[in-house]
Amino acid sequence: MKENLTPDAATHTVYLCQLGPIVSCGACCGLYNVADPDPRALEAMLRRRTRWFADAPRTVAGIDAFKARVESIEPQTRPLPDFHHCPYLGMIEDTGRRVGCLLHPLATGNHGLDWRGLSYYGGMACRTYFCPSVRHLPARWLTVVRQSMDHWYLHGLIVTERKLLTAFFEELENRIGRPVNESDFSEGNVTSLLFSTFAALKLNWPFRRNGSPGVCNYFFEDGQYLRSAVGRIVDGIPISPFETIFQELDSSFSSTGDVDEAEERLETIFKPLTRVLKNG
Incomplete structure (x- = not known):
């Protein structure tokens, strides 16, 4: 349990450790x-x-x-x-x-x-x-994470996934043509729910490779336990525009159909998010 810093305190832009009665990270x-x-x-x-x-x-x-x-x-x-x-x-x-x-x-x-x-x-x-x-991601992304989490378990799983979060927000901002901001993801609205749906992909990702450590993420920057490249069991399975997301989810695919299904799972999150944020 860290001291309860506020956003912008000291050198840490957004505090993520102990956020509320049921949201924290260990x-x-x-x-x-x-x-x-x-x-x-x-x-x-x-x-x-x-x-x-x-x-x-x-x-x-x-x-x-x-x-x-x-x-x-x-x-x-x-x-x-x-x-x-x-x-x-x-x-x-x-x-x-x-x-x-x-x-x-x-x-x-x-x-x-x-x-x-x-x-x-x-x-x-x-x-x-x-x-x-905390040290490397933009404050606007971390604020979205803070506002979208409603339980300690999922919060702790997603908050340390720096590369996964980077890939998600870069894709979203490219689609809407601007940076996201705090008001885009007010607590409890549809955009926060969609972000939570994305975060929850870590829980039961059906394409997780054999031998994966599961939901656990080693995020220390010392070179241990680097994530493997996306596995492809047979030749001819294409590279995906979501390759980084798939790698950070420890994915392995046995067919082109698997890739198509995995991409569709992401599109069911990105498409409505994009529509809401462009029209909002």
Whole structure:
């Protein structure tokens, strides 16, 4: 759980970590790098940890014992073995329920004490790290993401997908002939719903290649776990105008018909978006 910066605070143009009662992101803590990243399974895991941590003594020994308990019962197999998954991720339960850090000084039971120094990356990294999306994507795109997300699970999945978001917004802005702006995607309107539909392609993309890490995304800029080129099982399958989007969705196609179907899935999002934004 990062400090609650406002948009334009410090050097970070748009804040994306803890946005509201049910919207937050734990992706940099390896949230989705688990054996079963199904939303229900992930929430059950986080809620169990929160219950256990409530009973843990706030001492180094007590917090270490909590970590050992978590790791003894949860599968330690990771889709991305070298991407650390933090056992101190849990649920923030205040006016809502969202993913957050159990060691944060504002977390229930910590009484203002910051225990993040006991985490794998240490307290300084936890306080200061922001994902590449925050540093590199235009504020107007990140604002659309903020306004369009209504739950922590999908928000955390899409917000770190820098190349996927870039391909999406570049395609959309090319079609409408101008940059998108905040008013284009006001909360709850059809454009935000369509963006959420695009983001949700990560959940059940039918053309995901065999061996893919699934929904988990390794977004650190150190060259590990680079996305593979789009797979084509047989010769003659054409390159698509949506090639970057397909690559970032870890796609593999066995026929030209697969490509056509995948392109149509995207067009069912881009065409109405384009129509609304051009006519609005």
